[in-house]
Amino acid sequence: MCDNPTMVDRSVAQRRIGERVAEARAEASLTQAVLAVLVGMERTQLVRVEAGDRKVTVAELAAIAAALGRSIEWFVNDAPAAVVSRRRDQAPAHDSSQALDLALDRAARDVRFLVELGALVDRPVDILPVPTSYAEAEGLAADVRGRLGLGDGPIDDLGAVVEALGLVWYAENLDPVAGDGACVELSGPNGGRVGVAIINGACEPGRRRWTLVHELGHFLMGDAYAAEHPAGDVEKQINAFVAHLLMPRAGVERLWRAHSDDGPRRVAIALAARYRVSWSAACNQLRNLDRVPASLRDQLVADAPTRGDFLAIGESWSEDLRAPSVPPQYSQAVLGRYVAGDLSSSRAIELLRGAIGPDELPAVRAAERYPRLPSP
Amino acid sequence: MLAALSDGYECLTAPEVFAEAQRGLAEHPAIGNLFAVRWLAILELDIFEAVRAATFKSELGGGAIEHLGECAVLALAESHGMTAVIDDRDGRRTGTRHGVAVAGSLSLVARGVRDGIIEMRAATDVVEMLKATDMYLPTSGADFPAWARAEGLLT
Numbered sequence: 001m002c003d004n005p006t007m008v009d010r011s012v013a014q015r016r017i018g019e020r021v022a023e024a025r026a027e028a029s030l031t032q033a034v035l036a037v038l039v040g041m042e043r044t045q046l047v048r049v050e051a052g053d054r055k056v057t058v059a060e061l062a063a064i065a066a067a068l069g070r071s072i073e074w075f076v077n078d079a080p081a082a083v084v085s086r087r088r089d090q091a092p093a094h095d096s097s098q099a100l101d102l103a104l105d106r107a108a109r110d111v112r113f114l115v116e117l118g119a120l121v122d123r124p125v126d127i128l129p130v131p132t133s134y135a136e137a138e139g140l141a142a143d144v145r146g147r148l149g150l151g152d153g154p155i156d157d158l159g160a161v162v163e164a165l166g167l168v169w170y171a172e173n174l175d176p177v178a179g180d181g182a183c184v185e186l187s188g189p190n191g192g193r194v195g196v197a198i199i200n201g202a203c204e205p206g207r208r209r210w211t212l213v214h215e216l217g218h219f220l221m222g223d224a225y226a227a228e229h230p231a232g233d234v235e236k237q238i239n240a241f242v243a244h245l246l247m248p249r250a251g252v253e254r255l256w257r258a259h260s261d262d263g264p265r266r267v268a269i270a271l272a273a274r275y276r277v278s279w280s281a282a283c284n285q286l287r288n289l290d291r292v293p294a295s296l297r298d299q300l301v302a303d304a305p306t307r308g309d310f311l312a313i314g315e316s317w318s319e320d321l322r323a324p325s326v327p328p329q330y331s332q333a334v335l336g337r338y339v340a341g342d343l344s345s346s347r348a349i350e351l352l353r354g355a356i357g358p359d360e361l362p363a364v365r366a367a368e369r370y371p372r373l374p375s376p
Numbered sequence: 377m378l379a380a381l382s383d384g385y386e387c388l389t390a391p392e393v394f395a396e397a398q399r400g401l402a403e404h405p406a407i408g409n410l411f412a413v414r415w416l417a418i419l420e421l422d423i424f425e426a427v428r429a430a431t432f433k434s435e436l437g438g439g440a441i442e443h444l445g446e447c448a449v450l451a452l453a454e455s456h457g458m459t460a461v462i463d464d465r466d467g468r469r470t471g472t473r474h475g476v477a478v479a480g481s482l483s484l485v486a487r488g489v490r491d492g493i494i495e496m497r498a499a500t501d502v503v504e505m506l507k508a509t510d511m512y513l514p515t516s517g518a519d520f521p522a523w524a525r526a527e528g529l530l531t
Contacts, residue, residue, distance in 0.1 A: 013423045058421065058429035058451075059392055059444050066440035073434035076427045113435065117473075342473070344466035347437030368465060370514065370527045373483035375491055376384035 015052030017061070020075045022050040024068045027098060039063035071106055079105050080112040082184045099178040103198045107170050108184050110351055111196050115188055117342060119333040122188020125166040125195075127222040131237040134288070141244035144220070152250035154275045158209055159320060163327035167195035167219045169212060170353055173323040176202040181211040183218055195219035201323020206278030208321040213242040240288075247275050247285045256291055264292050266313070269305055273315035279304045324353040331355070340366050377502050379415050381488040387416045388458065390448035392429075394418065399441070404509045425451040435470050443467060450476050463512050481506060482513060482520070486529035496521055 025035050032050070036043040041060060048054035056064075065072040114120040131137040145151070148161060155161055162169060167183070183197035197215040199208050217238035252271060259267045264286060272282035280301050287297040310316055326334075331352060338348040339362050349358060397407045410416075421429060429444075429451035436443040446460075446467030453460035459477040461484060462468050468478040485502050488494045494502070504517030515523035524530050 010423050013427065017423070017427070055423050056426065057392070058426045058433060058448055059395060059441070061426065061430050062433060062440045062444060071434055072430045076430045077434075109434075341465065341469055344436050344438065344443075346439075346442060347435065347466075350437045368469075370529065371468065371479045371483050372529055373459065373461075373479040373487045375487060 011052060014055055017056055017075055018050045018052040021046075021056070021064055024064075024070055024074070025050075028068050030068070035064070035067060038067040070102070071109065073109055074105065077109075080108045080186050082108065082186060097175075097178040099174045100182045100198055100200070103170070103172050103174060104182045104184055104196065107168075107196045107198055108186060111168055111186060111194055114330075114333065114337075114351070115186075115194065117337060119337045119342075120168070120194065120330070122186070122190050122192030122194045123166060124191070125193045125220070128220045130221045130234055131241065134237075134240045137237050137240035138244040138249065141241050142248065144245060145248060152248040152254075154251070155246065157320075158212060158276075159325070159327045160329075162212055162216050163329055165216060165220065166193060167197055167216050168330050169197040169199055169215070169321075169327055171199045171201045171208065171321045171323040171325045172353060174198075174200045174202055176200070178202075180207060181215050183215040185219060185222065193219075193222075199321055199323075201321070201325075204278065205317075205319040205321070206272065206276060206281060209246065209276055210242055210278065210281055212321060213245050214238055217241045217245075243281065243285050243288060246277055247271060247282070249289055251275070252285060252289055252291075256286075264296065265300060265303070265305075267291070268300055269310060269313065269315055272305075273310055273317045276317050276320070324355045326352055326355055335362055338362065339364065341368055377494065377498065378484075379413065380493055381484050381502075382415050383493070386458070388419050388452055388456065389416050390445070390452055391418060391420055392448035393445040396441075396445040400509070406505070406509050419452060421448055421451055422455075425455050428454060432467075432470050432474070435473075436466055446470075450474070450478075453477065465512075480513075481511065482515070482524070483529065485520075486524045486527075489524070490530050499524075 025032070030038075032046050033043050036046040039046075039060060040063065041049075045054060049056045049060070061075055062072050065075060111120060115122060128140060131140055144165070148164065150161070159169065178200055180203050181197060181199045183195055186194045186196060188194050195215070197212065197219070199212050199215070201208065203211065221234075221238070255270050255274070256267050259270050268279070268282045268286055271277070271285065272279050275282070277285075283292075283297050283300040286292045286300075287294060292300070334343065334348055334351045337343045338345065343351070345358055345361055348361065349356065394411070397410050400407050425448075429447040432447040432450050433443055436447065443464070443466075446462050446464050449460045449462060450467065450471045452458070453471070454474065454476045459479050460468075460471050461479050461481060462471065463480050468480065471478040482503065485494075485499050489496055489499045500517040500520050502517075503513065503515065503520045507513055507516060
């Protein structure tokens with residue numbers, strides 16, 4: 001916002017910050033009187049800050065940011081320039097919300113900071129074509145699996161796989177109605193791409209995995225460039241890509257051969273458990289692969305198994321993408337910078353979204369030369 | 377003693393530092409001495425300096441009041457082309473990353489010994505006095521001479 005302060009009139013800077021305070025306060029549905037009480041200011045002072053008539057101090061801004069649940073940076077610096085963004089204002093077809101937008105904004109700022117710090121590196125990631133048919137979507141999923149040597153089995157460490165493809169993700173506890181996830185793409189200083197995604201940890205485990213791969217699809221396909229594709233079609237094709245990436249045909253067929261004597265429900269239970277997808281996603285994939293007719297798929301979806309049904313036939317699964325969590329290389333990068341002394345403990349914990357606590361930080365930090373003061 | 381050590385330097389601080397000191401006053405009454413010093417000018421941050429302080433704050437993290445003093449001092453030092461004297465290592469690192477010259481309180485004490493302004497014995501007393509306010513310092517008064525030599529601050 002103020003890269004070159006000498007060129008910007010003070011009152012303009014003051015007014016812009018005031019507008020941001022007013023915007024954040026309104027979105028939090030607080031009156032000026034209530035916010036003023038929360039941050040220990042006179043209401044008239046806050047009114048003047050919002051109007052740009054009074055300079056806000058850094059202490060007041062920190063208090064306002066904390067009271068409104070925003071990062072202090074949000075009030076003073078613009079968000080990173082997004083190459084591609086799928087927030088609610090740009091893609092109404094994609095379920096999202098203000099909480100999701102805020103989480104994504106914060107994540108994008110954090111990734112920009114870590115890229116500037118050299119802790120994360122933007123890399124060239126090819127933009128894949130948006131599929132125009134389900135067969136193409138399946139082929140694309142097979143290509144991605146092939147590239148990563150994933151075979152046709154379940155992807156156990158999905159978070160690490162997605163990160164390896166260039167998408168940094170944050171699983172955060174948001175309101176269950178906030179939406180499943182969102183992503184944004186940033187351009188890096190090396191001319192590469194970095195994707196940033198938010199996954200709503202309030203969703204059930206299978207849905208979190210689905211959402212993460214869905215956001216990966218958006219990132220890999222850079223579909224906002226593809227103006228010729230209607231948004232609804234893109235969503236459908238990306239969902240087909242997700243289904244085949246998570247549940248490849250050969251793997252599903254193998255389960256079918258092994259369990260179909262016990263009926264399609266038994267196959268769907270094995271598919272949901274081993275490939276860690278939601279019940280409806282497993283049933284839909286059996287339909288997609290023509291193993292069950294649509295009417296039977298609908299019956300199966302309506303008759304979801306209980307946890308006991310899974311356990312009774314020896315199927316179980318472990319949850320991943322629990323909130324709060326972040327991917328492994330990202331964690332390593334943050335903790336590496338903490339150990340090197342580039343990040344404070346509180347900042348490291350914030351960047352890890354509280355996935356580890358203060359007592360769990362690495363014990364040893366690099367030694368640092370004490371600075372010398374020149375004589376006057 | 378701190379006045380003698382600061383002699384020859386133009387010394388500024390920010391109201392945010394005094395607010396931090398005020399919060400620590402109940403536990404460490406000796407901090408109150410800070411309010412009486414005359415060689416330290418207090419300068420309010422202008423809006424651009426406040427923006428820079430907020431940027432430093434976002435990089436340092438923490439709650440609503442953590443690091444505010446350091447961030448304000450960094451912003452003043454950056455804008456006035458001065459050296460930020462900060463005892464929080466993370467704060468110094470943030471300043472260095474942004475091209476702000478940084479030092480610690482003990483840099484000032486060691487400089488005093490180096491330039492013959494104070495004897496080493498007096499320096500160790502100053503360090504003990506600072507340490508008694510729970511200020512984060514990397515050495516005790518007794519260990520200060522060896523520490524300062526090892527850090528290369530005395531030559």
